[in-house]
Amino acid sequence: MQLIFFFCGFIAIAFVLVITVYLILSGLPAIREIGLADFLLGREWASTAKEPKFGILPLILTSIYGTAGAILIGVPIGFLMAVFLAKVAPRRVAGVIRPVVDLLAGIPSIVYGLVGLMVLVPFVRKTFNTAAGESLLASIVVLAVMILPSIISVSETALNAVPRAYEEASLALGATEIETYFRVSAPAAKSGIAAAVVLGVGRAIGEAMAIMMVAGNVANMPSLLSSVRFLTTGIAVELAYSSGLQRQALFSIGLVLFLFIMCINVILNVFLKRDKEG
C-alpha cells in the first residue's frame, strides 16, 4: 500500500521533470539553429516570411513592459483595497465585498478578454484616434484587473497577520489609525505584500488567452498604443498552424517563458517562507 501512495506522491515530481525535459529537448534545437543571440536579441519576428526571422526581443520586452504596467496599476489599487478590507471597512461591508472579489478571481480569463475586446479596445481607439484599439495599453489594463484579486487577498492575509499589539502600541503613542496602517502594519506585513506582488507578476507574465484578444498580436517593438505580441501570445497565435522550424521556435519561446516563471516561483517561495518564519 505504501508503495502505491509513494508512487502517487512521486508523480508530482515526475510531472515537473517531464515538463522540464520536454521543454528543454524541444526548445533547444531551434535555438541552436537560429543562434542564441539572434533568437533572444533579434528585433524582428517574421516566422512565415520567405526568409524567416526569429527574433523574440519584441516579445520579451512586451511581456516585461506589460507586466510592469499591470503591476504599476494593479498593486497600489490592490494594496489600498486590502487595507480597506482588513482595517478600515466595517465587518459587514468587508463581508459583502470579499466574496465579490473572490468571484473576480474565479471568472475565466477568456471572459476578461471578451470584455476588454468589446469595451477597452473601442475606448482606446476613440480616445487616442488610432487605427486599431488593440494595443499594449489595453492589455495592461486587462492584466491589471486580472491580477487585482490575488494581490488583494494575499496582502489582506498578510495585513491581518500583523500582531494586534503592534497597532495598539502605535495608537497609544499618538499615531492616528491611518498612520498606523501605513507606517506600522504595512511595513510589518511587507514580505507578505512582496509575495503578493511577485504572485501578480507570475500571473501577468503567464496570461495568454485574455490578452490575445486585446493585444493585436503583431510582433512590434512595444509602445503603448501599438499592436504588440507577448511571449505567451507568441506561442498561442501560431501553435495551431505552425510547422518545422517555426514550430520549434515556439517551443523555444515556451522554454524562455518557463525560465522566467521558474525564477519568479523561486523568488515567491523565498518571500512566502520568510513570511511564515517572520
Next chain:
Amino acid sequence: MADRNGNSQQTVQALSPSRKAYNGVMRALIYAASGIVVALLLFLLCYIFYRGVPSLSLEFLTAEESVVKDIQGIGPAVLNTLYVIIATLIVVLPLGVGAAIYLTEYAKNRRLVAAIEFATETLAGIPSIIYALVGVLVFAESLRLGKTLIAGALTLVIMTLPTIIRTTQESLKTVPQSYREGSLGLGSGKWHMIRTVVLPSSIDGIVTGCILAIGRIVGESAVLLYTVGMSMQMQDFFRNGLESFFSASGSTLSVALYVYAKVRADFDLAFSVAVVLIVITLVINLAAKFLGTKLKKT
C-alpha cells in the same frame, strides 16, 4: 499643572497640518481604490449580463448548432465540458488524494516531502499556455492521442493535481491525531485506519478540492483550445461506444466563447456563454465556501 494638562490636550486634539493632510489623502486614496474595484466589478457583471442574457435560451443551452435549421446552440460544449471534468477527476482524484496521504501519513524522509511539495508548488505556478505546449507535445504527439478529449483531460490532470493535493493535505492535517491512535490501538492496520477513519473525516476537504479543480477546468481555455480543438459538433458516445472518447474532439464552454468571439465575431452569443461561465463560477465559489466553513467547524 493645569497648564500642562491643557497643553497635552492640545497635542492630542490638533494634528499638525502636514499630518492632517497625510491622513486625509491616505484615507481618500483607500476609499478611491476600493470604490474603483467595486465599481469595476459591478460594471463587469452588469455589462456581461446585459449583453449576454437576451440571447440566452434553453434551446441555446441544449441544442446542437445547425446551419440548415438556423439553430445556434452550445449543447455539445456543455456536454464536452462535463466529459472533460469527469475524465480529469477520475484520474486526478486518486493520484492527488494518494499523494496527500503519502505526504501526511507515510512519508518519513523530510527531504522527499520537501521535494514533492516544491514540485507541487511549481506545477501550480506554471501558466496554462505552457501546459498547452506540453499537452500538444506529450499527449497529442508523443503518445499519439491527437486532438482529443482524452489528451485535454490528461493535460488538465497535471494542471489540477496541485489543487487536489493541497486541499486534501490541509484537511488530512485537521484530523485529530487521537483518531489515528485510537484506530491503531484497536488493532487496525495502517491502510485500514486511513480508509475507515482518516479519509471519511477529511471528506469535506477532498470535495472542496474537487470543486476548486472543476472551477479551474471550466475556466481553462488555452490548454483545451490546442488539445481538444474547436469543433462544435455533438459527440455521441452512447451510439458510438465509450472507445470513441479516445478519438473524439470538441470545444468546451470557454473554447466555445473563444470561437464565437474571435473566429465568428458573434459577440452576443459569446456574452451568453460568458454569462453561463460566470454563473458556474458563482456556484462553485459558493459551494467551496460552504464546504470550507463546514470544514472549519468540524
